[in-house]
Amino acid sequence: MKQKKMTTRFLASASLLVLATGAAQAQAVSCPIKLGGLAPLSAPGTVVGGEAMRDAMKIAEADINAAGGVLGCDIEVVIADTEGLPEKAVAVMEKLITQDGVVAVGGGYHSSVGVASKGVADARGMPVVFAETWNDTITSDKHKFVFRIAPLSSWASATIWQFALTVPGVKKVAILTENTDYGIPASQETAAGLTSGGIDSAVFSVDIGTQDYAGIIERIKAEAPDMIITLVTGEAAYNFTQQAADAGIGPLDLPFVTGQDALESGAYWRNVPDGKHAFVQRIGVPENLFTEKGKAFAAAYKAKTGKADVESYAMEAYDSIAILAQAITEAGGTGGEAIVEALENISHDGTLGRIYFPYGTKKEPSADGKGDEWWHQWPDPALTMIQFSEEGQSSSDAAIVYPDAYKTAEPIFVNQ
Amino acid sequence: METPIFFWGVVLWMTLWGIAGSLLLHRRYVARDMDPSNATLAGALAGAALGPLGIGALWARTPKISGYLTGALALICLALLALGFRLADPANSCVANGAFVASQISNGIIIGVIYGFMALGLTLIFSILGVVSFAHGEFYMVGGMLVYYITKVWFPDMPPLIGILGACGITFLLGAAFERLMLTPMYSGKIDRPVEYGILVTFGLAFTLQYLVQALHGASPVKMPRYIDFPTITWPAEADPVWIKASRGNLELFETISISNPRFVAAVTCVLVLFALLFLLYRTWTGRAMRAVSQDREAAAIAGINPDRMNMLAFALGGMIAALAGALLVQAFSWLPQVGAIPALRSFVIVVLGGLGSLPGAFVGGIIVGLVEAAGTGCIPDPQKAASYIPAYGMVVLTLTLLLRPTGLFGRRFAGGAHGKL
Numbered sequence: 001m002k003q004k005k006m007t008t009r010f011l012a013s014a015s016l017l018v019l020a021t022g023a024a025q026a027q028a029v030s031c032p033i034k035l036g037g038l039a040p041l042s043a044p045g046t047v048v049g050g051e052a053m054r055d056a057m058k059i060a061e062a063d064i065n066a067a068g069g070v071l072g073c074d075i076e077v078v079i080a081d082t083e084g085l086p087e088k089a090v091a092v093m094e095k096l097i098t099q100d101g102v103v104a105v106g107g108g109y110h111s112s113v114g115v116a117s118k119g120v121a122d123a124r125g126m127p128v129v130f131a132e133t134w135n136d137t138i139t140s141d142k143h144k145f146v147f148r149i150a151p152l153s154s155w156a157s158a159t160i161w162q163f164a165l166t167v168p169g170v171k172k173v174a175i176l177t178e179n180t181d182y183g184i185p186a187s188q189e190t191a192a193g194l195t196s197g198g199i200d201s202a203v204f205s206v207d208i209g210t211q212d213y214a215g216i217i218e219r220i221k222a223e224a225p226d227m228i229i230t231l232v233t234g235e236a237a238y239n240f241t242q243q244a245a246d247a248g249i250g251p252l253d254l255p256f257v258t259g260q261d262a263l264e265s266g267a268y269w270r271n272v273p274d275g276k277h278a279f280v281q282r283i284g285v286p287e288n289l290f291t292e293k294g295k296a297f298a299a300a301y302k303a304k305t306g307k308a309d310v311e312s313y314a315m316e317a318y319d320s321i322a323i324l325a326q327a328i329t330e331a332g333g334t335g336g337e338a339i340v341e342a343l344e345n346i347s348h349d350g351t352l353g354r355i356y357f358p359y360g361t362k363k364e365p366s367a368d369g370k371g372d373e374w375w376h377q378w379p380d381p382a383l384t385m386i387q388f389s390e391e392g393q394s395s396s397d398a399a400i401v402y403p404d405a406y407k408t409a410e411p412i413f414v415n416q
Numbered sequence: 417m418e419t420p421i422f423f424w425g426v427v428l429w430m431t432l433w434g435i436a437g438s439l440l441l442h443r444r445y446v447a448r449d450m451d452p453s454n455a456t457l458a459g460a461l462a463g464a465a466l467g468p469l470g471i472g473a474l475w476a477r478t479p480k481i482s483g484y485l486t487g488a489l490a491l492i493c494l495a496l497l498a499l500g501f502r503l504a505d506p507a508n509s510c511v512a513n514g515a516f517v518a519s520q521i522s523n524g525i526i527i528g529v530i531y532g533f534m535a536l537g538l539t540l541i542f543s544i545l546g547v548v549s550f551a552h553g554e555f556y557m558v559g560g561m562l563v564y565y566i567t568k569v570w571f572p573d574m575p576p577l578i579g580i581l582g583a584c585g586i587t588f589l590l591g592a593a594f595e596r597l598m599l600t601p602m603y604s605g606k607i608d609r610p611v612e613y614g615i616l617v618t619f620g621l622a623f624t625l626q627y628l629v630q631a632l633h634g635a636s637p638v639k640m641p642r643y644i645d646f647p648t649i650t651w652p653a654e655a656d657p658v659w660i661k662a663s664r665g666n667l668e669l670f671e672t673i674s675i676s677n678p679r680f681v682a683a684v685t686c687v688l689v690l691f692a693l694l695f696l697l698y699r700t701w702t703g704r705a706m707r708a709v710s711q712d713r714e715a716a717a718i719a720g721i722n723p724d725r726m727n728m729l730a731f732a733l734g735g736m737i738a739a740l741a742g743a744l745l746v747q748a749f750s751w752l753p754q755v756g757a758i759p760a761l762r763s764f765v766i767v768v769l770g771g772l773g774s775l776p777g778a779f780v781g782g783i784i785v786g787l788v789e790a791a792g793t794g795c796i797p798d799p800q801k802a803a804s805y806i807p808a809y810g811m812v813v814l815t816l817t818l819l820l821r822p823t824g825l826f827g828r829r830f831a832g833g834a835h836g837k838l
Contacts, residue, residue: 041635042630042635042754043635043752043753043754043755044754047634047635047636047637047752048636048637050635051634051635051636179800179804202799203799203800204799204800204802204803205799205800205801205803205804206803206804207803207804207806207807210803210806211749211750211755211758212527212749212806213803214523214527214676214679214790215520215523215789215790215792215793215794215802215803215806216793216799216802216803218516218519218520218523218674218794219509219516219793219794219799219802221674222509222513222516234637235637235750235752238637238639238750239749239750242639243676243748245665246665246666246676246677246678247666247674247676248663248666248674267636267637270637270638270639271637271638271639271750273641274665
């Protein structure tokens with residue numbers, strides 16, 4: 001009797017084990033494998049950036065599926081419109097996880113989106129590789145499931161203020177920033193960096209998506225700046241740059257750093273016809289130094305979009321999906337913990353170069369004397385400043401003027 | 417601010433006495449069986465401007481409250497605020513830099529003219545149909561998009577003027593068709609709650625237009641180049657200061673007032689079209705018929721005017737005015753399918769401020785909102801807050817208007833069936 005009971009228990013346990021294993025296998029091979037892709041596709045988000053990221057993530061999906069997919073399945077990138085708003089970001093992250101059934105999330109443009117949605121992802125054990133969200137706290141909060149391949153805001157700001165220190169004759173800089181999780185810390189870091197070099201600054205803050213800058217431009221003119229730095233995203237930066245040009249303090253009048261969305265040079269020249277000589281920050285090396293994968297992506301992206309340029313955020317978006325696909329393959333399943341472990345050990349040949357994450361659960365950043373923002377952070381994004389030297393010029397053809405390691409031409413200072 | 421106590425002290429003084437004045441004077445006028453409709457505003461202004469003296473004088477004499485009286489009291493209030501601000505922050509550009517002040521005032525007036533022009537369309541629709549069109553911002557957006565598509569996509573190198581006229585024509589037809597198809601049930605007695613129906617159906621139109629444009633065009637911003645480049649001149653060449661200095665994108669007067677080309681062109685066009693609109697309303701049969709319908713539909717119908725036709729004309733004209741504002745500003749701002757949201761909100765504020773159904777009120781309200789926004793952006797000492805609060809300035813104006821004079825500056829209480837007086 002006792003033996004019969006034990007046999008029954010053994011069979012029941014074995015059945016449960018088989019069922020559990022089957023369920024696990026079913027989860028691992030549930031096809032297609034869905035990945036979330038965050039992008040701002042409506043105002044007040046930066047639609048120009050969002051559309052570029054969406055196109056890039058769809059190219060990644062096609063490339064991965066053409067190469068045989070992941071774990072024998074095709075992948076499907078479920079694009080989610082964040083509108084650049086934190087509250088929307090939380091909602092779409094919840095939706096991706098609970099309704100769309102994604103197993104990991106890539107993309108992300110606005111810092112406020114990353115800041116707001118990272119907690120949701122982490123609480124639900126959803127691996128995320130943020131592509132273009134710069135705010136330092138996204139990684140410095142040391143969430144187990146959150147990774148980033150974009151540069152830190154503090155690094156990006158440092159490139160701009162260090163460049164400003166090289167501009168001759170600059171004593172005062174006007175900084176226009178958006179009051180977001182990107183703009184506020186970036187303006188503080190930039191102002192502090194300028195102060196360290198003996199340059200005064202005046203910071204002006206606006207809402208994301210602001211259209212009319214007439215009043216603020218008068219205030220900037222009253223400060224008589226020698227240089228203007230724009231830390232505003234999307235069409236708001238286009239509006240400011242052109243309105244400043246109309247008012248006589250644009251890129252044709254004084255050294256002027258415009259928003260990063262000028263990298264989509266078609267939209268930039270359509271919206272800022274007086275934008276010649278503007279400086280723009282760019283992430284990634286110049287096109288002639290692209291990796292083989294970068295060159296292949298650039299060709300596919302240009303063919304798909306008809307653009308002359310490949311924006312750095314498009315490359316980051318592509319890599320965020322590709323790196324997740326590799327991590328799932330190496331994890332052998334779609335469990336969040338396994339994907340995180342794979343990401344922490346990954347060496348991914350991406351369009352931006354070799355991507356890896358030196359710090360995480362196995363090694364704290366403090367072990368090498370680094371700050372917490374290095375947690376799950378790719379340490380090697382190249383940061384450059386380019387300058388448009390001709391009207392209608394493609395951002396890919398624009399000269400790299402800073403830093404010296406990548407410089408292709410000397411900067412033109414219009415007021416010298 | 418160096419000594420904020422001065423400014424906030426003045427604000428506190430004005431607020432307390434303003435509240436006291438509005439409450440006391442309203443009661444006083446009611447008790448004496450006089451028209452109390454302006455007493456709240458006049459009492460608030462008298463209290464804020466002159467404290468107990470002002471309230472006492474009005475209390476004792478209870479004069480008929482005229483526009484001159486309220487205007488004079490409002491100016492004293494502004495002067496007090498300016499004085500408090502000057503004492504608190506003497507280095508602020510708003511009190512220390514005359515050129516800056518002149519530029520901000522000109523900016524405020526110019527953008528205010530454009531705001532007011534857009535709000536005219538909303539007023540026109542409300543005064544005749546009794547409908548607050550929630551699709552007004554979308555007509556504005558469609559106007560800008562149409563100019564871009566006509567002159568850059570469908571017929572490249574077409575002159576901008578043709579694009580603007582085309583945008584006006586298309587939006588006029590769109591407005592007329594929508595009114596015929598969707599708004600006629602309001603006045604045919606087919607529905608129980610026509611006002612709510614009108615609001616909902618124009619909301620529907622707003623969403624339809626916005627998402628249709630997004631679906632057809634995408635959400636990438638577009639912009640028109642300047643319609644006209646200013647000639648590069650300096651006149652007189654030897655004068656100091658130079659009276660007029662123009663470059664292709666900017667006009668500078670007396671080396672003090674700086675006006676950007678797209679705004680200048682838009683504002684001048686708005687003023688010209690305003691005169692044309694006034695001519696239509698006051699010098700043509702059609703305009704008189706529209707005004708008659710706005711005052712009394714039944715009486716107008718008895719006089720042989722077809723109110724339904726006037727409804728259609730008013731909605732089409734109102735939509736076209738918004739579209740024209742958009743067509744003029746697409747050279748100033750980057751244009752997206754969502755670009756109409758804030759201008760529409762601002763138009764509602766202006767219409768309430770000016771008085772529902774009042775054309776002069778809409779225009780004056782637009783200029784006031786433009787000036788308030790310019791003052792807020794220019795004067796708030798913290799540059800990190802000044803521009804961030806732009807949408808809030810209009811809301812402050814709206815709140816004060818609703819508190820002190822719910823009928824607006826030029827508004828009146830409406831008789832049954834009438835929504836305003838053009």
